[in-house]
Amino acid sequence: MALTSTTSPQGSSSKEIPSTDTLLADLHVQYIQNLGKSTSDLTYHLTAHLRLNAIYWGYTALRIMGRGDALDRDEMIDFVMRCWDDAEGGFAAHPGHDAHLLSTLSAIQILIMQDALDRIDVERVVKFILSLQAPSGVFMGDKWGEEDTRFLYCAVSALSLLSSLHLLDQERTVQYLIDCKNYDGGFGSVIGAESHAARVFVCVGALAILGRMDVVDEETLGWWLAERQLPNGGLNGRPEKLEDVCYSFWVLSAMAILKKVGWIDEKKLVAFILSAQDPEGGGIADRPGDMPDVFHTLFGVAGEWILCF
Amino acid sequence: MSETKPLYSKRPEWSDVVPVEQYEIVNPVAPIFYSEQYKDATNYFRAITKMGEKSPRVLELTESIIRQNPAHYTAWQYRYETLCATNASLADELKLMDEIAIKHLKTYQVWHHRRLLLTTLRKPKPELEFIKKVLHEDTKNYHTWSYRQWLLAHFGADGASINKDGEEEYDLADLWEGELDFVDSMLNQDVRNNSAWHHRFFVVWGCGIREGEQDRERVFKRELIYVKQNISLAPNNPSAWNYLRGILKSTKTPLSSVSTFVLPYTRPRDPTASRDIVDLENPPPSEGADLPSVQAVEFLADILEEKGSESDINQAVELWKSLATELDTIRRKYWEHRIRDAHLKLKASK
Numbered sequence: 156m157a158l159t160s161t162t163s164p165q166g167s168s169s170k171e172i173p174s175t176d177t178l179l180a181d182l183h184v185q186y187i188q189n190l191g192k193s194t195s196d197l198t199y200h201l202t203a204h205l206r207l208n209a210i211y212w213g214y215t216a217l218r219i220m221g222r223g224d225a226l227d228r229d230e231m232i233d234f235v236m237r238c239w240d241d242a243e244g245g246f247a248a249h250p251g252h253d254a255h256l257l258s259t260l261s262a263i264q265i266l267i268m269q270d271a272l273d274r275i276d277v278e279r280v281v282k283f284i285l286s287l288q289a290p291s292g293v294f295m296g297d298k299w300g301e302e303d304t305r306f307l308y309c310a311v312s313a314l315s316l317l318s319s320l321h322l323l324d325q326e327r328t329v330q331y332l333i334d335c336k337n338y339d340g341g342f343g344s345v346i347g348a349e350s351h352a353a354r355v356f357v358c359v360g361a362l363a364i365l366g367r368m369d370v371v372d373e374e375t376l377g378w379w380l381a382e383r384q385l386p387n388g389g390l391n392g393r394p395e396k397l398e399d400v401c402y403s404f405w406v407l408s409a410m411a412i413l414k415k416v417g418w419i420d421e422k423k424l425v426a427f428i429l430s431a432q433d434p435e436g437g438g439i440a441d442r443p444g445d446m447p448d449v450f451h452t453l454f455g456v457a458g459e460w461i462l463c464f
Numbered sequence: 465m466s467e468t469k470p471l472y473s474k475r476p477e478w479s480d481v482v483p484v485e486q487y488e489i490v491n492p493v494a495p496i497f498y499s500e501q502y503k504d505a506t507n508y509f510r511a512i513t514k515m516g517e518k519s520p521r522v523l524e525l526t527e528s529i530i531r532q533n534p535a536h537y538t539a540w541q542y543r544y545e546t547l548c549a550t551n552a553s554l555a556d557e558l559k560l561m562d563e564i565a566i567k568h569l570k571t572y573q574v575w576h577h578r579r580l581l582l583t584t585l586r587k588p589k590p591e592l593e594f595i596k597k598v599l600h601e602d603t604k605n606y607h608t609w610s611y612r613q614w615l616l617a618h619f620g621a622d623g624a625s626i627n628k629d630g631e632e633e634y635d636l637a638d639l640w641e642g643e644l645d646f647v648d649s650m651l652n653q654d655v656r657n658n659s660a661w662h663h664r665f666f667v668v669w670g671c672g673i674r675e676g677e678q679d680r681e682r683v684f685k686r687e688l689i690y691v692k693q694n695i696s697l698a699p700n701n702p703s704a705w706n707y708l709r710g711i712l713k714s715t716k717t718p719l720s721s722v723s724t725f726v727l728p729y730t731r732p733r734d735p736t737a738s739r740d741i742v743d744l745e746n747p748p749p750s751e752g753a754d755l756p757s758v759q760a761v762e763f764l765a766d767i768l769e770e771k772g773s774e775s776d777i778n779q780a781v782e783l784w785k786s787l788a789t790e791l792d793t794i795r796r797k798y799w800e801h802r803i804r805d806a807h808l809k810l811k812a813s814k
Binding site: 203204205249251252253255296297298299300301337338339343344345346347348349350351378381382384385386388393394395396417418419420423 | 484486510535536537538540541544572573576580604606609610613614616617656657658659662663665666669670671702703706707709710711713714794795796797798801
């Protein structure tokens, strides 16, 4: 593992910079390991509201690369449990913050991957999730009341992981998704909003979990998703927008659910994802030349993984 | 501005509060480099939320945190609760938010806070002006557009302008009046703005039928002319072609009803064609347009597939082949799928 030193420019100048033709897994593992260490960084504190999500992103990327052991299990579980908000009955993104649906899903996902779901009071968590459904069928992220299909997906996914989908008002949930469907076959964040690849993933993902793919116009949506590929191989989230590595996951995972990944040029997309790697410090950026972050690192690695299988 | 103010730990009016430090996974061994100011404010914020205090100084504190980190949703949430608890002026809050929103357009919380304020203030019309101004900064901002759609759906529905006491609080028709002109101005600025096309669909087809729009036949004709004109200006604009598909689908009109219009866009430019005759129903491609248009070729193939005779299908297959091998090679596999699929359907029908 003498490929690089992660921060020192002096260190990297004397070493050979690896080519980005392949996935630089060892470097990405190092990059993720180092993320938790820079707690003196301002960015670290400005992103406290996403801490648990970030751990989920980093850990999932490690698991995909077959390196789940690269982060300490006990420390991770301990941190997750410190995010428990006992007043609300859900998980916050950071110890001392308020419970939120996004972080509650991350906590459940991490605990399942670590085989430690027995640490939580499933009944209370389920109650917290169900309490956030609005009369329209959509979900709120927390008691503050922000609503959108992201939170609906979080609720459906979390309930499914907790084997509690039977407690959900599925008809109302599906009706909201039907109301979010647009003329181009895509879905938006709320009723009336424009189709957007990340929202397409959450809506289609929720419908797939609920066994209601009959709601989706698969041919039109598959075509709309395929249209997201640009001549440079990257994918965008809406027509006439820039490509971004995160759509390798949003678009591809939706296409995988529709079993239509083969409709795009996979080779060109792989090349695009790989070109967004940081060959010195590790990690993947939104597009070539930008700073990497853990969010895009997961979505790059996950996109790559979907394309390989 | 918060930058010039002393730390909360140095202010006498905060001396009664004991700050609460953030819990960390690892105790930082290195000296703390991150902003003292942010750390100081959030330490006091943690103390305040623990005590449950809701007072004017909490508004000042949360504003300082939000300005430093607009994604801090707990600060937003607590701020809103404090505004309500202290009976603060929500109109003043909205004014303050105008400035913060423009600085942080991509932050979810900025927009949710506005929704909460508007739900209570119930003055939607000036918001439309505000959104217009904000879209000037970022013409495709997803949050801004969906906020506009929320505003129109929430306050623009039948009966929405009548309050609990049965009084009309604002003019419903007035709210919608400028919407089509607004979309038009956005599209004039950038005809490829998909958000604006989507919004047009939302206004005309997606959100109820308003006075003056009841004659749907007339509305449909108007929209057809509008979208065709825009396609003629930029024949390779997928958003406009999608809008055309959208209005045909929503009115259950066959695709073939526009074949005369589509045809000239599927071929290389015809140098002998005259542009002197103005045909509103079938405007020709503009001078210098890049032809054939991929979207037009796709469209024509769909028309042929919809017609469905063997010779139609064979023609469609030829078009798909040209897309796969020349015009849209990146989606070669999709076009090959269309060819296979059409052949299978043809076989099955025999």
